[in-house]
Amino acid sequence: MSDSILQIRGLGKAFGGDWVLEGIDLDIRRGEFLTLLGPSGCGKTTLLRLIAGLETVSAGSLHLQGRDLTPIPAERRPVNTVFQSYALFPHLTVFENVAFGPRLQGVKGAELRRRVADALETVKLGELAARRPGQLSGGQQQRVAIARALVNQPLMLLLDEPLSALDYKLRKQMQLELKQLQRRLGITFVFVTHDQEEALSMSDRVAVMNAGRIEQLDTPRRVYEDPASLFVARFVGEANLLPARVLEQRPDGLSLELEGKPFEAARPQRFEPGGRVHLLLRPEDLDVWSPEELRRQPEYQARALAATVEEVIYKGAEVDLLVRLESGVQVAATAFFDEEDPTLEYQRGERVFVTWPAGWEVLLPFEDAS
């Protein structure tokens, strides 16, 4: 494929007999913002280090623009890393930190000063060039780390949780700046995070990882709205899972038994009759009605599930509800204040009905996960 810059095939890594990464197949596209998302210990850093050459490959291959990367040591790969700890050189000024890479390439004098100044300008740190890393704030250090990597004009920039040490506000701001920077420079970014919101808001594509494997590689939207597995569904956002039984498989849909009632799923998915499935519903997809309200919504009446309000959590712009269905399954629903329902008055113990727009449910193979 011509638009792929790095091809990863069957990549695996073992530490002393333990496989921490297995069967990774991944094509990274030129100029994309790809995020590796996954829980702690799932192998995100290890994958980055394999690409950077800081770890040796145990199985599989990596090809950068068609060239086998395996025999090339880290110092000769056209790839740079922004480390989670920043790893700035404490004995060098900001200028010298950024100049480190170009100097090794033999860049000198006015050309060196211009390139370093440009890189520092890119991260808006021009006036701090003479400081040492110890005299900078966390956010400034992080930007130096980015400048130090960018100045080498790498084919790919690898960023290992670069924002995790920052406070919420700075983090939001840096997310935006990073995204703008990536768009402006057109460099391929491989970004690691275990924050799903960060992954969804910044990336062109997200690779959701679990226990050393990639569970799903897709656009943020599809990862969220159409998760490939229960793991992805739960890791990316909040998920309500309703167990159901397959009654009949038809070409245009599926008849299910849900909460003791028949339920027609619109999406044509393949499941064995008699088998069990999970319906995935995001809290914001659910509507919660009082009995009087439901009477005014005839189209929902047949499908509405009866429930009892257990908890009401006021959040300013929205209200989070925890309701329990008659089968005993607990479900979270988010209701927003809007012109349709400006009051959102719910009482604990109140009888309500839960519905969702037809076809918004996602069917997943049943997994006994608690």
Place this chain on the structure above:
Amino acid sequence: MRPAPRGSLFRNATLAVIWLWLLVFVLAPTAMVAVASLLERGTDQFVTAAFSLESFARLFDPLYFQVFWNSIYLAGVTTGLCLLAGYPFAWLIARAPGRIRPLLLLLVIVPFWTSSLIRTYAMVIILKANGLLNGLLLWFGAIDQPLMLLYTEAAVIAGLVYSLLPFMILPLYAAMERLDLRLLEAARDLGAGRTALFLRVVFPLTLPGMIAGCMLVFLPALGLFYIPDLLGGAKILLLGNLIKDQFLAARDWPFGSAVSVVLLLFMALFLLALVYVRRRRADAEAAL
């Protein structure tokens, strides 16, 4: 441990003990030496209470210049060799697996458990004409005649290096242990090969340890009189030998004291220069 609050009895008592110790065992003897250096030699006592600069004047004898330069030369060579040997040694310890590191450190420290004097005698036994080393070389047939190893400058330097090497290794180890390995990875990621890695990252970051080690070797090396005595056959003089001889053999306390004062001043100047350079560097950084 939290520092005891100011003005607490424990804190005051501790400080008092330390000050008393410094006063009685450091300041007082030094002052006595300084005073003695300005007095005249006595006939029936070691010194007589008469002011004289005579001892210092005698130091300008070229003979003593020779001793002075010789000391600096030997101490310098010793320091250089300790650095060359100690640097890779300390690196290996610092990079050894965590389990065996304490063991390796112990091996560095074990020699301290016996007196340095006794270990120097052991070196005599190894190096002398019919000693262990010559015996071994003869037995292997590497030589037909015993080598003249003892009573050479090389033997003195070997003795000094052997005695002082731990003082180089320990501060170097401390600096290397603290070295963040992630910085080395960052440097490689930025394109640094082995040489650049050492020159641009490892060397500057271990420089404080190197300076500390060099001082801990160089300054004592000027005064370790028994090593030239035993291994150099008293042919090679250090400042330490000169001082010892004046006090014990020539019984010229004022002159011995004068040499001591000069040695002390030299060391103090050395340390001051170092502090000055460091402060200048810190100031230059702060000014940026």
